[in-house]
Amino acid sequence: xxxxxxxxxxxxxxxxxxxxxxxxxxxxxxxxxxxxxxxxxxxxxxxxxxxxxxxxxxxxxxxxxxxxxxxxxxxxxxxxxxxxxxxxxxxxxxxxxxxxxxxxxxxxxxxxxxxxxxxxxxxxxxxxxxxxxxxxxxxxxxxxxxxxxxxxxxxxxxxxxxxxxxxxxxxxxxxxxxxxxxxxxxxxxxxxxxxxxxxxxxxxxxxxxxxxxxxxxxxxxxxxxxxxxxxxxxxxxxxxxxxxxxxxxxxxxxxxxxxxxxxxxxxxxxxxxxxxxxxxxxxxxxxxxxxxxxxxxxxxxxxxxxxxxxxxxxxxxxxxxxxxxxxxxxxxxxxxxxxxxxxxxxxxxxxxxxxxxxxxxxxxxxxxxxxxxxxxxxxxxxxxxxxxxxxxxxxxxxxxxxxxxxxxxxxxxxxxxxxxxxxxxxxxxxxxxxxxxxxxxxxxxxxxxxxxxxxxxxxxxxxxxxxxxxxxxxxxxxxxxxxxxxxxxxxxxxxxxxxxxxx
Amino acid sequence: xxxxxxxxxxxxxxxxxxxxxxxxxxxxxxxxxxxxxxxxxxxxxxxxxxxxxxxxxxxxxxxxxxxxxxxxxxxxxxxxxxxxxxxxxxxxxxxxxxxxxxxxxxxxxxxxxxxxxxxxxxxxxxxxxxxxxxxxxxxxxxxxxxxxxxxxxxxxxxxxxxxxxxxxxxxxxxxxxxxxxxxxxxxx
Numbered sequence: 001x002x003x004x005x006x007x008x009x010x011x012x013x014x015x016x017x018x019x020x021x022x023x024x025x026x027x028x029x030x031x032x033x034x035x036x037x038x039x040x041x042x043x044x045x046x047x048x049x050x051x052x053x054x055x056x057x058x059x060x061x062x063x064x065x066x067x068x069x070x071x072x073x074x075x076x077x078x079x080x081x082x083x084x085x086x087x088x089x090x091x092x093x094x095x096x097x098x099x100x101x102x103x104x105x106x107x108x109x110x111x112x113x114x115x116x117x118x119x120x121x122x123x124x125x126x127x128x129x130x131x132x133x134x135x136x137x138x139x140x141x142x143x144x145x146x147x148x149x150x151x152x153x154x155x156x157x158x159x160x161x162x163x164x165x166x167x168x169x170x171x172x173x174x175x176x177x178x179x180x181x182x183x184x185x186x187x188x189x190x191x192x193x194x195x196x197x198x199x200x201x202x203x204x205x206x207x208x209x210x211x212x213x214x215x216x217x218x219x220x221x222x223x224x225x226x227x228x229x230x231x232x233x234x235x236x237x238x239x240x241x242x243x244x245x246x247x248x249x250x251x252x253x254x255x256x257x258x259x260x261x262x263x264x265x266x267x268x269x270x271x272x273x274x275x276x277x278x279x280x281x282x283x284x285x286x287x288x289x290x291x292x293x294x295x296x297x298x299x300x301x302x303x304x305x306x307x308x309x310x311x312x313x314x315x316x317x318x319x320x321x322x323x324x325x326x327x328x329x330x331x332x333x334x335x336x337x338x339x340x341x342x343x344x345x346x347x348x349x350x351x352x353x354x355x356x357x358x359x360x361x362x363x364x365x366x367x368x369x370x371x372x373x374x375x376x377x378x379x380x381x382x383x384x385x386x387x388x389x390x391x392x393x394x395x396x397x398x399x400x401x402x403x404x405x406x407x408x409x410x411x412x413x414x415x416x417x418x419x420x421x422x423x424x425x426x427x428x429x430x431x432x433x434x435x436x437x438x439x440x441x442x443x444x445x446x447x448x449x450x451x452x453x454x455x456x457x458x459x460x461x462x463x464x465x466x467x468x469x470x471x472x473x474x475x476x477x478x479x480x481x482x483x484x485x486x487x488x489x490x491x492x493x494x495x496x497x498x499x500x501x502x503x
Numbered sequence: 504x505x506x507x508x509x510x511x512x513x514x515x516x517x518x519x520x521x522x523x524x525x526x527x528x529x530x531x532x533x534x535x536x537x538x539x540x541x542x543x544x545x546x547x548x549x550x551x552x553x554x555x556x557x558x559x560x561x562x563x564x565x566x567x568x569x570x571x572x573x574x575x576x577x578x579x580x581x582x583x584x585x586x587x588x589x590x591x592x593x594x595x596x597x598x599x600x601x602x603x604x605x606x607x608x609x610x611x612x613x614x615x616x617x618x619x620x621x622x623x624x625x626x627x628x629x630x631x632x633x634x635x636x637x638x639x640x641x642x643x644x645x646x647x648x649x650x651x652x653x654x655x656x657x658x659x660x661x662x663x664x665x666x667x668x669x670x671x672x673x674x675x676x677x678x679x680x681x682x683x684x685x686x687x688x689x690x691x
Contacts, residue, residue, distance in 0.1 A: 018663070020598065020599055021663040021664070021665065022659065022663045023598070023599040024599035024662070024663065025658075025659060025661075025662025025663040026599070026659075026662075027599050028612075028662055029616075029658065029662055032613075152651070153617075155651060156651045156654045156655050156658065157655075157658065159651060159652065159655035160654075160655035160656070160658035160659045160662075162655075163655055163656060163659045164659045164662070164663070167659070168599075173527065174527060176523065176524075176527060176577075177520075177523070177524040177527065177528075177576065177577055177580050178582075179577050179578065179580065179581035179582070180581070180582050180584055181581050181582070181583050181584070182583040182584050182585070183584030183585060184584075195574070195577045196574065199520075199570050199573045199574050199577065200570045200574065202566040202570070203566060203567060203570060206563075206566065208651075209648065209651055209652060212650075212651035212654075212655075213647055213648055213650070213651055216650060216651060217647065220625070220628075220647050220650055223625055223629075224629060224632070224643075224690075227629060227682060227685060227686055228629075228633070228685070228686070228689055228690050229690075236643070239639050239640060239643060240640060240643065295557070296556065296557030296558075296560065297557055297559070297560065298557070298559040298560050298563065322637075322638035322640045322641045323637075323638070323640075323641040323644070323645075324638060324639075324640030324641035324642065324643055324644035324645065325640050325641075325644075327641075327644040327645075327648070328640070328644055330559070334563060337567065339560050339563055339564070340509075340556070340560060340563070340564040340567070341506075343506065343508075343509035343564075343568065344509075344563075344564055344567050344568070347509075347567040347568050347571055348567055350571060351567065351570065351571070354574070369598075
């Protein structure tokens, strides 16, 4: 066995002056972006369960485990008069989302129809709370380009914080298992911050990198187009998207979807249809793009593009795709954890919450350090407490409204969320007699109660069977845990003791 | 299959984590065999998942599930302490440098880490896209991945660097050189 020094490494990147400088940058970045990082991570941890929430919001719609080509043809034919020239997306059922969905979308509205196993339309998808949640995560309910950019920038800030966090922790391996609870609040928060940050690092890097790229894609494509194609973004997208037939608005018979599905099945028997995109149906420049999935692959890699006459104008299979095409297909799947069933979704949810804890504990360490140095910031302590538990409480309140008054949430969820967020921040700043610990305790209990109320209201409205039961059970368990948990500790309440390395 | 792989990966994570904890528990002695065994178990879990679930889905699943096992070991080894009465200097870790009180330096650093860091990252990434060999889709996607990664590195460095002029010169120079070289060749 080798003798090991117990001292902090002194050389290279871990020279004390470099560590202190990097830690300083880590603090500044964390403080500047903490609230947005926390909101994006919290909504992201919940958005992982988008499919589960979609089923939960409308548990009475029929499940379709598998569907025949004839049923797909019938479903497309039945919505065709309502679709007109718009692009129609047909999303096939799978284990995670056992429904056949037909979707149209333009700048003003979106329609999502659901069919039964025979392809008969049985209703429209109306999941306003799930849409509110995912839109909050993807674009903060701002216009897509602005909101996406801010979320992408948040991903970059998170990525930079991860890099600087590792560089500012000289004892990252030696301390890898230390979790000291119950003593100094600052040490405890620093241990949570570092352990959850280090051991879940691959996940943190993966979601921040993919999230940053998804958020920044518009500006990256725009800049590339400005530099090389005189601002024509279409030329950049043309390198990545399926080909389109030349424009020709003359009338043509509707595409023979059944024949196309049969042709694809014959040429790729191991693959299962995943997404069908029908563009300009009824015109000579119609095209039908079909992507298919195989077991053992992360993303769909079999794809066909047909013209209006049913001729294949592009065909791709595993092994023929470029690395770039495989990365493009995997980005969203890797970011949201939609590749390994419910086990991976649960892991993503837990690790997403761990990222929320990393963010909040970093701020707690900074606040505690200020108290240690005789410069406490009680207003910031209260404001952070109101963000930390105010956001879960507000999201839980919107969930209650989503169950009891979905029409109201569809129209006004953004304003409810924004109004309550601003009100909670102002209240935390001006209520000087209330401590941060009291704010956290009250809001945590409110969150718990609202989660239970959500589950009870959902069960009362939809019954205690079908697709919503598991989500209701989780809501009740989480709600009781949060409401029952009594601990409420002030920032560095134990003593002005300095320890730990973070934030 | 995923229902068998999922608990196996969490257990492999816990086993690897336990071996690593055992190896690092003694502050005076290295235990290289345990360190190697711990990492080997974690890598074996990912490799096994790759074999069973497919290479990329398996590795991605392992990266999501194994950390839960390691974190369970961390939580299991948590120590409960009494609040101490006196300052313990020995437990102190490095403190950050005291920030400057001058607002203009803060704004300047923000502009360097933000807009200028982004353009420098784009300059290098677009250079990669137009100059590197390979399929155009691959060059585009790798360049797109490089943008947030390089921007994050630029942020880290700029915020840590106390010399504003040096940061400005490097980032501005990188931006101009990167965009200039990319424009010179163009996408083919």
